[in-house]
Amino acid sequence: ITMETQVSNGPSGTSLPNGPVISTNGSTDDSKTNLIVNYLPQNMTQEEFKSLFGSIGEIESCKLVRDKITGQSLGYGFVNYVDPNDADKAINTLNGLKLQTKTIKVSYARPSSASIRDANLYVSGLPKTMSQKDMEQLFSQYGRIITSRILVDQVTAGISRGVGFIRFDKRNEAEEAIKGLNGQKPLGAAEPITVKFANNPSQKTGQALLTQLYQTAARRYTGPLHHQTQRFRLDNLLNASYGVKRFSPITIDSMTSLAGVNLTGPTGAGWCIFVYNLSPEADESVLWQLFGPFGAVTNVKVIRDFTTNKCKGFGFVTMTNYDEAAMAIASLNGYRLGDRVLQVSFKTSKQHKA
DNA sequence: TCGGATT
Numbered sequence: 001i002t003m004e005t006q007v008s009n010g011p012s013g014t015s016l017p018n019g020p021v022i023s024t025n026g027s028t029d030d031s032k033t034n035l036i037v038n039y040l041p042q043n044m045t046q047e048e049f050k051s052l053f054g055s056i057g058e059i060e061s062c063k064l065v066r067d068k069i070t071g072q073s074l075g076y077g078f079v080n081y082v083d084p085n086d087a088d089k090a091i092n093t094l095n096g097l098k099l100q101t102k103t104i105k106v107s108y109a110r111p112s113s114a115s116i117r118d119a120n121l122y123v124s125g126l127p128k129t130m131s132q133k134d135m136e137q138l139f140s141q142y143g144r145i146i147t148s149r150i151l152v153d154q155v156t157a158g159i160s161r162g163v164g165f166i167r168f169d170k171r172n173e174a175e176e177a178i179k180g181l182n183g184q185k186p187l188g189a190a191e192p193i194t195v196k197f198a199n200n201p202s203q204k205t206g207q208a209l210l211t212q213l214y215q216t217a218a219r220r221y222t223g224p225l226h227h228q229t230q231r232f233r234l235d236n237l238l239n240a241s242y243g244v245k246r247f248s249p250i251t252i253d254s255m256t257s258l259a260g261v262n263l264t265g266p267t268g269a270g271w272c273i274f275v276y277n278l279s280p281e282a283d284e285s286v287l288w289q290l291f292g293p294f295g296a297v298t299n300v301k302v303i304r305d306f307t308t309n310k311c312k313g314f315g316f317v318t319m320t321n322y323d324e325a326a327m328a329i330a331s332l333n334g335y336r337l338g339d340r341v342l343q344v345s346f347k348t349s350k351q352h353k354a
Numbered sequence: 355t356c357g358g359a360t361t
Contacts, residue, residue, distance in 0.1 A: 039361090163360075200360090349356085
């Protein structure tokens with residue numbers, strides 16, 4: 001039974017226990033007081049959130065939305081004011097406010113409803129030349145777009161990574177967009193795009209979650225002392241690596257002269273490392289174990305054959321900090337893992353050499 | 355012997 005059915009015949013202004021005021025048409029009417037706030041800084045706390053929006057006027061309720069497992073902020077929240085005028089004032093004064101690296105967005109929240117859930121799409125294979133506006137234009141034929149984004153390379157600042165997100169107002173609009181656009185080539189594009197429902201933010205591996213937690217904690221509490229500690233630890237690791245057997249001793253300096261390396265840079269958030277000569281049985285955990293000791297690892301991937309599901313002999317590791325990535329490469333290139341000698345280097349952007 | 359990408 002839905003809430004609407006329960007209260008639709010009740011008198012105007014019926015209050016449910018602990019609940020909002022229900023209007024005669026059966027829906028809560030907080031459309032003029034309830035706001036959604038997006039693009040909050042990752043480290044903002046519930047208290048800071050409440051304090052910021054409480055400075056505008058009396059708050060009926062507010063909630064910073066956090067990950068169920070880690071408790072980490074998901075970067076957005078809701079504020080319900082008592083007075084609609086305060087909600088209006090909050091939009092006018094706080095929308096577009098720059099907090100740290102983020103520009104927050106403050107707008108009226110859409111009424112909570114099952115039909116607006118799971119309406120978020122993940123799009124990949126986009127032409128690098130396609131702008132956010134182009135993408136919106138392509139998708140807008142299927143419904144009302146609430147938010148959209150194209151992910152860009154962090155260093156070249158602005159080059160599209162060819163992947164993005166589109167949130168529709170309604171789930172059925174998102175479904176239609178998948179039917180209409182998945183596997184299709186946009187106007188004049190060479191490759192078809194992939195359109196599917198986006199993952200939830202908390203669908204990472206346990207290890208990746210731990211890494212993210214660790215990194216967030218490190219960012220929050222780090223200081224000069226911590227940095228020095230980290231350096232000291234890396235020096236120890238480097239010294240320890242002298243004992244590693246190598247079939248091809250190589251220095252970081254000599255690596256930079258290798259073909260393709262000059263094209264290397266951090267993609268997304270970190271430095272991508274190519275690991276070759278993994279066994280067919282290799283899995284992600286071996287990469288975490290090999291690279292984790294050198295510093296912050298955000299992602300590992302073992303490339304497998306689609307049909308056999310066996311490792312194709314190589315994988316990728318993304319590390320946040322250049323120094324740590326360089327140290328891992330210097331230490332693990334030539335490392336003997338079982339009966340194999342690993343080759344480890346920064347990933348090149350070349351397809352492959354003949 | 356260099357993928358796929360999850361705000």
